[in-house]
Amino acid sequence: MDVLLGIDVGGSGIKGAPVRLADGTLAAPRHRIRTPRPATPEAVAGTVGELVRHFGWTGPVGCAFPAVVKGGVVRTAANVDDAWVGCDAGSRFAEATGCPVTVVNDADAAGIAEATFGAARHRSGVVVVVTLGTGIGTAVLVDGTLLPNTELGHLTVRGRDAEGWAAESARDREDLSWKAWAERLDEYFAELERLLWPDLIVVGGGVSKKADRFLPLLHTRADIVPAELRNEAGIVGAAMAAARVTSP
Ligand code: BGC
Secondary structure (H helix, E strand, O other): OOOEEEEEEEEOOOEEEEEEEEOOEEEEOOEEEEEEOOOOOOHHHHHHHHHHHOOOOOOOEEEEEOOOOOOOOOOOOOOOOOOHOOOOHHHHHHHHOOEEEEEEEHHHHHHHHHHHOOOOOOOOEEEEEEEEEEEEEEEEEEOOOOOOOHHHHHHHEEEEEHHHHHHHHHHHHHOOOOOHHHHHHHHHHHHHHHHOOOOOEEEEOOHHHHHHHHHHHHOOOOOOEEOOOOOHHHHHHHHHHHHHHHHH
């Protein structure tokens, strides 16, 4: 299979595009539909179905989802409707689309894409891809192999869940200056480094477009660089994850 449809379910938008697996580029312009509210399994599955129909797609689909996903089943709901916990998202989306759907954690999808086509390609050792958005997502790769569902956005920093304090949404909500936010990120990354001693940290999520505003203010021990696939990493990685499952 040369092209697969990748979909990224996010807090504000559900985006998709056909992805060329050889080089991770999009074979058609990305399409985005606003995430339904409340984002229940039924409503989100409906939107995923709409996206698939937009592309007239009939083959396998990869879907990145913002929660722990094991064998297609959603296990946590930090930033999604509680009704998702225990839901077999793979089967739900397959029913809604008529296509086989592989579901993976969104940060893991971004990690696979960055390790293959982006900022972490050709990098060995321990790489952590950290997505800063509504939540904090993490992908941990060792010599290019993913350890899935690490959820290190929920590390405890200052006695609380780091995500609510250091995500891009916290910067926005509290109207933090870049400097004030960078101080929080420094504490978060120090905890991450204490645990994993990464060789490279890749920072993704929409705010990575503005990496020059905050990355130079950080003091990580590891190299820290912006993601290269930006907002497309989830879509590209989801398609790649589906390819791994569907190829013989
Ligand atoms: C979720 C993760 C997800 C991250 C980014 C967190 O709240 O627990 O599964 O990867 O948000 O969307």
